[in-house]
Amino acid sequence: MKILLKNAHLADPERSSPQTGDLLLEDGRIVGAGGHITVEGAETVDCTGLTAAPGLVDMHVHLRDPGFTQKEDILSGCRAAAAGGVTTLLCMPNTRPAVDEPDTVAYILEKAQQADVHVCVAGALTMGLEGKKRTNLQQMFSAGVTALSDDGRPVENSRLMAEAMQEAEKLDLPVLCHCEVPEITAGGKINDGEVSRELDVPGVPRASEECGTMQVLALAEAFGVPVHICHVSTKGSVAMIRSAKKRGVQVTCETAPHYFALTEEVLRQKDADLRMSPPLRTEEDRHAIIEGLRDGTIDAIATDHAPHTPEEKADFLKAPSGAVGMETSLAAGITYLVEPGYLTLSQLLYKMSAAPAKILRLPFGGLMPGALADLVLFDPHEAWTVNPEKLHGKSKNAVFKGMTLRGKVKRTYCGGKLVFCDESER
Template sequence: MSILLKNGNVVGSQMVSQQNILVENGVIAYLGKDTPEADKVIDLNGLTVLPGLIDMHVHLRDPGFTHKEDIHTGCLAAAAGGVTSIACMPNTNPVTDSVEVLEYILDKAKDAPARVYPVASITEGLKGDQLTDMKRLIQAGAVAFSDDGRPVENAAFLQQAMMEAERLGVKVISHCEDLNIINGGIINKGVVSEKLGLPGMDRTSEDSITAREIAIAAATDTSIHIAHVSTEGSVALIRDAKRRGVKVTAETCPHYFILTESKLLKKDADYRMNPPLREERDRLAVLEGVLDGTLDCIVTDHAPHTAEEKADFVKAPNGVVGLETSLAASLTALYHTGMLSLVELANKMSRTPAKILGIPGGKIAVGKPADLAIVDLDEEWTVYPELLHSKSKNTVFKGRSFRGRVKMTMCRGEIVYDIL
């Protein structure tokens, strides 16, 4: 069935302009001012059309932890947030280190309301002592490699992995954390951890491994992607590396440029994630990194946990959900404040992640996939956890009001979410 989307303000690669979009057979067949015939016509009445978001850092918890989330519910949450492509992290059970697990994920995702791209582990079982067969895993569908959830502690292994990934044309995504420095810390080490009497997660942990990864990339002329940047120091290291021509890219999440560790004073584990919320100077540095291009992508690090798991502030696992709130949070904090244009925001949340991962999407153009997020930029709404589509409700933005709401999402040319 062909669908004509009329009178939408389309976010292109350079500008926003009102155009009509004809969708046929899963792709954009026409883009312009004319009104071609279609089986179904939807008048968008000036709503904004963004390229479907590409979230390159998501934990779908499937296989192994489907009481928290599964591929279907994770993709439902994605669709509600305008996300049409997901890169899912490998810390599942079993770990995504084999062809069999990749086949399971891809088979379960084939009819999901979002595209799912598996990230395979760098080391077998995430144990850090033996590299996976990258070539074979790429052939089975892996788009990148990461031991996310923990670092690759052996620098020699990481260097070998980065060199092999460079040869194969894919990225290594690094979780930058020195576990010896963390030493049982559960929130940012600073004023709040001291006030609460809790072990802290020293920023040196993130900064030192970020520096190590950059040094390896520089010495070997290989690429590295730094995950979930949260510290002032890491931003500075990445900025300097880019100036020197090191092939480094990086991401952060909305909570790192919106919130600080002060939220932890509530002793609510829904505000605990890894890396943790940090100080105001870190928030401002991360924000500056987003604005000046040091940080290339905005992701969610969507990490579902059940209410029971999050009930104990000290013992709860780290992680927060974010697929349904990332666009609204970013529009509110960055676009409506005049800090980023819609084109720049679309680059951070769609075009650049597609380029880094080497996957389709990220652009609204004839012949490109009809993966679209249709948004009312001015609609105000409040985040009520119980209304989220994810199985888990552990959002840092509960009760928070945002300006900008996804009204419809199209993936593969099909409407997968619709509250128009």
């Protein structure tokens, strides 16, 4: 089937000259881009007022499948992804069983064939995510993993971590690190600071993340291997990564929308949906994250989409950490980064599509003829209020719930197939 998208504002983050024009999709690929395209027998969609961009690549997602499908599963998580303009995602290995054997990788990839978007798999670095014994990285590579991580847990054994990083480099598999020192976190629930003391809630010091970051950077530098640092949240981590990059350390990193949009102040509500790991920090940290995005220290924006049931999130102190975010990530970026002038729309889209694709060694064709027809169409100006009940995943623990954001996804195409259409567009 041919699909002709007419009069869209074409925003390809790898090309510096946005233009208004048409896109022609056929057999899952872009076959024409720019200018005025005339073709017979195509389904035509008027995209006047909408921006067309490459589908987003979310490199940090918890699909909870296998083992926790009451929270999310592969198909429901991918519906949420499509509704947020995400056409490729990397799912994390902290499932039950953990993604530490080829059979579990095969299960995810087979089920993902029926999903709305492309699913890549992060295999575990250590068996059971316990940090004691390395997985068979060669077997995981052969099974089809895209990256390696013990996400949610740091690999505290430095020798084991160094060996894993060196072997992963030989396989050209990126290693994604959750930087934390559990002994410093020590049961903390929110950022250690003014709000935690006021609420009399155990705090998580910045040092927990920053000591973990320092360790990983030291290993990458000493052994000359690449590393990717997940969900950066503190001023100190940004400064260390910036310094390491200047020294030539092969490090990339990501942050999440809640770290550039929100601070610990919102925790005064005692709403567990606003608790995540690492926690929301201070205004000083938030500005440091924004500056890191501006100067290129922070390469990518990912969501750390972490579904939990309402029952789990009912108790502020006992609830697990995490919030869902794929359906709000683009709008949060537009609202908190583009509109205030910190990033251009093209820069935001680069950090949400091209950059994560390159970190994960995935092909990225942008909006050029021949590229996969993975696209998001959105209205960058439309304001909307986040209603958790209207989200498309199983869990509703949305970090931006009740907030008004600007930038509304209207249509998402994955492989040329329409996988999401906003109700107002039908």
